[in-house]
Amino acid sequence: MKFYKDHYDVIIVGGGLSGLSSALMLADKGKDVLVLERHNLPGGLATSFVRGGVEIEATLHEMMSIGDPGKRLKVGQFFDDMGVNIDWLEVPEAYHASLPGLEVTLHPGYERFAKEVDAAVPGSYQKVYDLLMLCDRVCNSMNELGIHPMSKPAMLLKHTDFVKTAGYSAQEVIDTFDLPQKAIDLMSPYWIYVGAPLSTLPFTIYAFLMADYIGSGSKVPKKLSHEMSMKMFARAEEMGVQIELKQPVEKILVKDGKAYGVRTKRGDEIHGDYVICSAYPNKVYTSMIEPAGEVPAGAIKAVNGRKIGVTAFTVFLLLDKTAEELGIKDYNVFKGDTMDTDAIFENYKTLGPYNYITTICLNLANPTCTPEGTCILSITALPRVDGWLKVGADEVDKVKHDIARSMVEEMSKYYGVNLLDHALEVIIETPMTVAHYTGMWNGCVYGYMHDMKDHVVARLQTADAEHFIKHLEFGSAHQLTGNGMGPQVTNGRKAAKYVLDSMAEEAK
C-alpha cells in the first residue's frame, strides 16, 4: 500500500496551531490536505510534558480572543465553527504588577481596571478609561478591517481613530494622555506578550492587546494548551485531512518559480498544488528550496530586512504545597525592577539576571491541573537571542542554572518562601529547548519583531509583493499578525484564505 497519495491540493509543513488551523479551514472547503509534522506530537509550542508523573503546561499563560459562549471573539468562534470543542476556563485576573513603589492587582473590564489603577494612582480614572476606550475602538477597527478590507476614503470616514493612530508608537500615543508615570507603568506590563518596547511597538498592536485582554479577559484550556492541539488534530483527521507525525520536511520543490511539492527527510517526494509552510522564511530561503537556484534574490533581502523577535526562558517548579499554603495569591505576576521597556529590552540582550519576569500559577485558573496538595509555578523571561548565540555547548548548563537560580530567588523573595525547599521537580526551558522541539529559527518564539516599519498594517501592504515563489504561502508566528497562540489561528486562516483565493482566481 502506498503511504502517500499521488497528489494533494495542499501540503502543510508543520502541525502547530497555525498549520492545523489552515488544515481545518481548507478541509472545511473540501480540499484534499496533507500535514507533515517533524515532531511525534501535533501542536508545536501548544504542548505539555510529563515530569514526576504530572503533565505540565509547556508554554501557555493565557489565550486571547476566545470570549464567552454567545459572545465569542474571533478565535473562540473559529474553534466553535470548526467543531473543535475546548473546555475553556476563565483566568481570574488581568495581572498583578509588582513594580518599584507599586503592588497592584488589576482585573479585566474597562471600568474595573480604570478604577483599580485610580485606587493606586488617585485622579487617573478618566484618562485611563479614555485610553482604554481608544484601544477598544482601534481594536474593533482592526477586527473589522481584517475581515472586510475597504477603500482608503471609506476607512478615513469610518475608522478615524485607527487611521489617526496607525503611524505612531504606543509610547507616542500614551504620552498624549498626559498620565502620571505610575499609571503608565500599570498599563504597560503586557508589552512582554509582544516582546517589543513601547517606544517602537506600534500603537495598533498595543491597542489590540489591551482591548482583547482587558476588554474580554483571557482563558486557558482545562486540559492545557495540548487540548487545543489534540482536538484540532482529531477534528482535522475526522474531516479527511491526512496528518503524518515524525515526518520532517527537508525540501520544498520548486519549478519555474512555482512550488509543486516537498521532499521529506525520509526521502518521500510528495506532490501538491500548494505548499503552506510553518518553518521560518530564513530557513526556507537559505536551505529548503530545491533547486537552490529557484530562490529569488528579493526573498533573501526581505528576510534579512526583518528583525528576529525574542526567545523564551522558563523555570517550572512543581511544588509540594497548594498555592494557598505557599501564599501565592495571583495567577499572573509581572515583576520588574523597572517598567522602562527600553531598559528591559536592553537587559534582555544579556544572559541575565533578567530585570523583568512573569510568573504564572496555573492552579489559580485550573485548580486540578496538578495532584491534590501541590501546585505548579512557571517563571518566564523573554530574552533576545543576542546573548544566547554566544553560549558554547560546554557552557549551556552553567548559564541556564545561573539564570534559573536568579529567577527562583527573585520570586522566593517576592512570596517570602524559599521555593526550592518545596520543589518536587525543577525544569528549565531555554531557547535551545524551543529550537530543538519546534525548529524555530534561533529559538525565536515570537516571529519577527513588530516595529513601526514592520507590523500588521505594513505587512498587509507588502503581502502580495512578498509572494516570491508562486503557490508557496507561509503560516506561523513569523507572519501577518505575529506571535501568540490566538494569532496563530488567524495566521493559519490567512494562509488558507490566500490559497483558496488563488485557486478561485486561477480557475477563472
Ligand SMILES: Cc1cc2nc3c(=O)[nH]c(=O)nc-3n(C[C@H](O)[C@H](O)[C@H](O)COP(=O)(O)OP(=O)(O)OC[C@H]3O[C@@H](n4cnc5c(N)ncnc54)[C@H](O)[C@@H]3O)c2cc1C
Ligand atoms: C514560554 C512560552 C510562553 C508562551 N505563552 C504564551 C501565551 O501565554 N499566550 C499565547 O498566545 N502565546 C504564548 N506563547 C507563544 C506561542 O506559543 C507561539 O507564538 C505559538 O504557539 C507559535 O505557534 P506556531 O504555529 O507559529 O509555531 P509552532 O508552535 O512552533 O509550530 C510550528 C510547527 O511546525 C513544525 N515544523 C517546523 N519545521 C518543520 C519542518 N521542516 N517539517 C515538519 N514540521 C516542521 C514544528 O515542529 C512545529 O510543530 C508562549 C511561548 C513560550 C515559549
